[in-house]
Structures are given as structure tokens and as C-alpha cells.
Amino acid sequence: MSATKTAIVLDDHPLVARGIANFLQSHCNFSTVKTVFSANDFWSALCDGEPPNLVLLDFWLPDGMALALLEPLKSKHPTIPVLVISADDDFIVQQKVQAAGAQGFINKQATPDIFMLAVSSLLKNKTWFKKSIYSQAPKELTVTAHELGLTARQGEVLALILLGLPNKRIAQTLSLSEQTVKEHVSGILSRLGVGNRIEAITKLRGKELLPKSYE
Amino acid sequence: MSATKTAIVLDDHPLVARGIANFLQSHCNFSTVKTVFSANDFWSALCDGEPPNLVLLDFWLPDGMALALLEPLKSKHPTIPVLVISADDDFIVQQKVQAAGAQGFINKQATPDIFMLAVSSLLKNKTWFKKSIYSQAPKELTVTAHELGLTARQGEVLALILLGLPNKRIAQTLSLSEQTVKEHVSGILSRLGVGNRIEAITKLRGKELLPKSYE
């Protein structure tokens, strides 16, 4: 462990960023922690002086900026460990973050102890990710075709239904006859226990249908 | 202003709570700030010692606990000002909070300056609420029939369309003939620039149609 530890915290909530920065200094022995609130400020802070020992990244930046920012960061500075912090504990989010090259993922609701463990783990060039099944409070904002009892093909059709496409355009999109689409629709409707596609749409309102990542 | 200022911060995100507490101490001259992470801890902290000068409340507690907690708090301790903090800046949320008896409402993304102003305002027994129209990042999660260029009757029909009701049931609900409903639907569709009710539903997905409060 080096003599001085530095970090950059990127979070568009100033209070949260300050809280994290303060915690790093008081409990994790960081000497200087910069707080930035936008991607632009982040890049200028990164280029200003020595590269930091750790980057803290809020996942819920506007327009999914966190993931977009992760890739160029990892290509330019592959050695800096990045810990992504998220407000909700969706395992899908962690998968995306992990795939994008981050070293760790942690929830904002995590206790300070867990937070310290994650930080120290990353400083030792280790990773910090949940094991897969998460016990706490799944928000259930996403649904998979499988969970709804649908076949893969029915899932594709349902996704297009939820986009508001009529049968004819669904048929064109999937290179099917319109009749086949109708049959898939019938299967979907009976599975969901609704009478028509409009009820299906309103029933699934507010939820997101995940395309290929199931179970 | 009294000699010592105390506060209780209730937020189920420990880091956020710590950040707010730290900010209150360093920038708002608070002497002691307790951080609690659940409603139960909040009540015990409240009864333990002198009542605080300020309560900070995270709106997004599980199961809408914030509103449920606000009412008994205001009935038992009506003099303690409560500042509710929310992660998103929905004006509807502010209305609910205001109706529940809180003295202030502020967004987590607010800058520290705004945060200080809100806190000092509440300490002076004033309130802190947005004026109605929100200039920053209007999420536009709500729509009125008037904003869409619809008549009042068309607005009622559209509300039922968005619930997924077919024309026949809309006619029953509004005591109309099905044909009249169809005409209203036609008017709505041409106004919204869509071809059928399904496109209308998907176009307005994620938004809420306000019933009677317009402009």
C-alpha cells in the first residue's frame, strides 16, 4: 500500500458524493478525494495530476452515462480500479457493470462495513461482486418471457406488441406470416390471462421485458 | 438561533445519511446529528433525549414509509420542522409531502447552496417548496388533457383508453353510445398524431394523465 491514497468520486448527487468522499478519508485512510458531478468534470479531474488509486462511479448518471464512461476509462487507464455504486440492487445491473470492465459493484444501502471491505478489496487489485442470487428486495421491475411462462418466440412477439406494433409489422420484422403472428399472440394472451393485446400492454405497464438474459 | 442545533437524519442508504449528517455539521453549524436507517430506529432516537431542531426524511423509504411516518410525527411533535428529501423531483411527490405536513421538500441533486438555504429556511420556521413549475430538469411524468390539445370529454375517454378498456366498456362507464365513444377516440387519435389506440397507449407510456387539475 502506497504512502498516500487518492480517489475520484463521480456522482450527480453532490451530497452523496460528499458523503462518500468523506467516508473514504475518515475510514479508509484516503488522503485526497475529489468529488465531481459530471462526466466532463470527471475527465478533467482525471487528467489533472497523478491518476487516482480508486474511482467511485454512480451507476445512475443521466442517460446511462456510467456505462458509456466506463469503456474509454478502462481503455486509457486499465490499472485504476473502478467501484460502481448503484441505488438499486439489480443483478442485471451488476452484470452490465462487470461486463463493462468495472472491478466492483456495491449498493448504496450497503452498510459502511461492507463498503470498507469493498474498497479495501479493490485496493488489493481484487474484485467485489455479489455471488448471483440476491436475497434482499428485488424490485421486480423487469420480467423475462420465461417468467411469464412464454416460449422464446412468444417473448419476441410480446416485445414487439409492447412497442405498439400491429401484427403485420411484427410479421415483417420477424419474417413470418401474419397468421403465425396471430397464433403467437393468442398463445401469449391466454398465458397472461387477458383478452386482447391492449390488456396485455396495460398489464405489463411499468415493467420492462428483458430480451435474452433469462433466469 | 439557539446555542446548539441538533437533527435526525432518516435514510435507508447509510452513506447518504452520513453525507447529509456531515454536511449539516460542517456547513450548517449543527452540533449533533443522529443518523438512523429505519422507522423504528427513528422513533427510538426521537424519544431518546431532547427533541431535535430538524428532521431530515428520505422520501423513498421502503413501502412508502415516509408518508406513513410523517403523520404521527406531526401529531406528536408538530413544532419540529421536517425536510423531506427525494431522489426525483416529481411535483406530485412534493404535493403529497406538503399535504402530509412536512415543512420542506428538496431534491437530492440539489446543490449544497440550495440545501443550506432550505435548512436555514426551515430553522427560521419557514417552509421550502418549489413554486409549481419546475425549471431544472422537468421529467414531464404527468400530462393533462389540455396540454395534449384535447377537450375535457376526450380526456376522460383517453384516461379509460389508457386503462385498457375497450370502447364498449368506456361507453358503459360514461353512459354513452359506443359510436360516440368511437368518435371521441378518433378525435383523440388525430390529435395525438397516431393511428390507433395502441400507439396512443405506447406513446404515453410512463406518463400519468392527470384527471381534473389542468394548466
Place this chain on the structure above:
DNA sequence: CAAAACACCCAACCTTAGTAGGGTGCATGC
């Protein structure tokens, strides 16, 4: 291996959605 499940096709049929073209009554505003 045989049955079941799936994906695809066709024809026929009924229901619902939406449009067009008629009409009435009532309010508002020039």
C-alpha cells in the same frame, strides 16, 4: 421410439376498432 411441444403455414370466421357521412341540441362569440 413415440409422444409432446414448438414453430410455421393456410383458410374461414367473428369481433372489435376506426372512418365517413349523415343528423340534433346547446353553448359561445363575432
Place this chain on the structure above:
DNA sequence: GCATGCACCCTACTAAGGTTGGGTGTTTTG
């Protein structure tokens, strides 16, 4: 007063949605 807009009603029509009952292949599974 008279035009305009709105709400309401009717018939008639076309297009789209959805069901039923056929049929053919492939894959999965007991």
C-alpha cells in the same frame, strides 16, 4: 342572428385483431 365548436346519436363500411380447425416439419423428452 348566425357561425363555430362541442357533445351526442345513427347507419354503413373497411381494416385489424383474435379464434378455430385444419396441416407440416423439427426438436425435446419420457
